[in-house]
Amino acid sequence: MSEDMNQVEATIFQVGVKVKGKVIKVEEKHVLVSVENSKLDGIIPISELSSLHVEKAEDVVSDLDELELEVIKVEEEALILSKRKIDAEKAWDDLEKKFESGEIFEAEIKDVVKGGLVVDLGVRGFVPASLVEDHFVEDFSDYKGKTLTFKIVELDKEKNRLILSHRAVVEEEKIRQKQSLLESLQPGQVLEGTIQRITDFGAFVDIGGIDGLVHISQLSHQHVEKPSDVVEEGQKVNVKVLSVDRDKDRISLSIKETLPGPWTNISEKAPKGSILEGTVKRLISYGAFVEVFPGVEGLVHISQISHKHIGTPHEVLKEGQTVQVKVLDVNEEQQRLSLSIKELQEREQAAPADYELPEESKGFQLGEVIGDKLKNLKN
Template identity: 35%
Template sequence: MSTVSKSSEQQLDRNALAALYEETFKNLEEGTITEGRVVALTKDKVVVDIGYKSEGMIPSDQFAAEELQQLKVGDRLQVYIEECEDADGNLVLSKEKADKMKIWEELEKLYKEEKSIDGKVVSRIKGGMMVDIGVKAFLPGSQIDLHPVRDLDGLVGRTFPMKIIKINHRRGNVVVSRRVLLEETRDKKRQSTLATLKEGQLIQGMVKNITDYGAFIDLGGIDGLLHITDMSWGRVGHPSEMFNVGDRVEVSVLKYDRETGRISLGLKQKSADPWTNVAGKYPIGTRVRGKVVSLTDYGAFVELEPGVEGLVHVSEMSWTHEVRHPSRVVAIGDQVEAAVLNVDPASRKISLGMKQTAPNPWDMVESKYPIGTRIEGKVKSLTDFGAFVGLDEGIDGLIHISDMSWTKHIKHPSELFKKGQKVEAVVLRIDKEKERLSLGYKQLSRDPWDDEIPSRYRVGDSAAGKVSKVADFGIFIELDGGVEGLIHVSEAGLDPSAKLEEKFKLQDDVAAKIIKVDRDERKIALSLRDHQLDSERRHVEEYHAAQGAPDQSLGRAAKQSRKRAAQDDDK
């Protein structure tokens, strides 16, 4: 064989060997992940053989301290090929990038398969929270919970299952949601709850929200309303008196409308209605004790037991009849004693009386204040028709305006009495059934009409006084001693067209003739016309007496006047 030929064969052998040598290495690409074996550990590097012509070096700081302590020669690692050969011909590997690459691959797989992942809330940022799921992810505020969360800072450091709703590996952008999982869980619970829900069922729930009119109970993915009226047989001022948000409670399903999805719940229905045996437990006349739970203008509601209340009307609080508002007698929270007056189970009403627990002073009034007794008391109030006088034990008596004076025409009680004034009076009448006591003030003195007035004021005499009242039918004249007389319009001696109020004013001095004294009616009739005729007659008589010739014309006129007065009285 020639030298040239031999040289060519050797060159072919070297090329073949080089090719065979190259084939022994893996087909590696930069930017990919491959598996390698740890061949050496130094203070600051980990040497890894990935089957390439040279080993790669990974800085030790890419390993966690615990992980680095457990690492040993021969362990296998997933590494990221950054460069097959750098400027110095070295193979550059990265465990950190391999881990992140692996995480992104796992995240993308979870995203495609719509599976959840645990995320730890790291910090609060604008619009939501930063979450660690292997890489930093954004949790929007609207995706944190089913309802707005007030204390976002309280979530930091906590771990929750979440779902990836958006991912972009190239931009390193991941958005997660906790709400999506909560909605899925809620929907599953709802379907399970609705499948078994029925009226009359007892079911466990959690207080989700409290309002003025009730509490919303989460029954498991679906809410029911426990109305305030169905919380207790007793009185509930506000649902917060019984529940706090988050409380666990067992309730009864009162009504379930499958079309609207509305569920009405009850708590009091778990126990028997206390009104079932109220009539037997509280018969009429029974003495009871209870707590005042509410006041109104017309009375006080007293709780006899949870769910059973009775009303003490303001008129049944005291025998004195002076209670204008219940708050003057009782206050909320007071323990009171009362008597059962009436029971109406159908209307769920019990009438109570507090005054019935004490003796009725009207039962003793006849024996304590017999008719004719002189009493003393204070004027409590004045009305147009009389004065109320308070006696012992809350008994009020009335001095009617007609029983204030024998002689004087009283227009209003204030002419004689003032509120708070001490007065004496005489008991005239007692009506125990209507609880009325009639008193007389004028009866303290003898009736002057018996003999004094008839003897003092005689028919035919003249009387002087002052105008006390002008009416359409005549003029009242107050005579000496406070006695009133009436000048009828027909006895005023005026022209028919004249008006009394134009001719007579209050307190005008008037002299008239007494033409009638009626002891039974206590009336004195006066005549101004007769008085004028008598005066004229006297003057004429005096004139004729001086001339020696009497005149009879005025005598006849006076007789005719008295005849007309008698006819007017008959009318």
């Protein structure tokens, strides 16, 4: 009678039939289940538990788990079942929808293999090394067990091929952040950034997913010959937004405008009456400009260059010359400094001419001598 019943059930539960089962025992290499509406035992070989390689059955299922299964073989004493086939069938339908819509989803990295990463989505998903990040990664060993976001970039059910990309998600997010940042940026904002690249004409600064250019003229209040003289890659800097061109994705930044200007507190550094050393920077018709601090030039008017009368400053000064100057007046608000060179020079006194009186005039008043001379001239 029992054999007859088994034969009947073997006829009902043909290969491909879907059944429900409850886990009653987990062995190392297979799982025993009780099959709903059947007196036959159900056996799930470890190879049919998952689309991925499984070392131990207990890594996939536990006692009393209720599973949807497919019959892959009918034996007299048992049904050989597959969890993998049901999972894959459900997975492909879901994955096709995700692929068509471009949906982003999360998945755990199950394994690290040569050439990339493996995830379990009901079917085996592969992430090539080049599609993991938007930068080079030398060692992927730390990725196992991590949960990352993915997009499907290639799907072929017939070939059981599923290619995923985390890099695509990262790049799309950066584009969204860039657009959002561009929309929010306004001239005058001060932000923190990182020097990304240095060129001959300036430095590119990352201000949160987008680069802006600090032109060489905006690196410092002082004259800069080479940007690398004042900044270096990786350096954290504060920058002020000068302009934003959203159509061309161009941002002009300034480091100089976040720094104290050379004229800040100039009244304290160069008070009226103080004596400073400076360098003649420019000679003009009405005077000379002398740099007394980096970026701070004061005017020595031509009248303050020398006690002697001079036609042009070039007569006594030359560019690059070091001179001592006295501060005559300082105006921090208007950034003006009046200087004098002659105030520090001694006035050359003209020596009085010696006048030797004639021998015969000694003892007489000078007026008398002059009077006599005049008389002689009349005669």
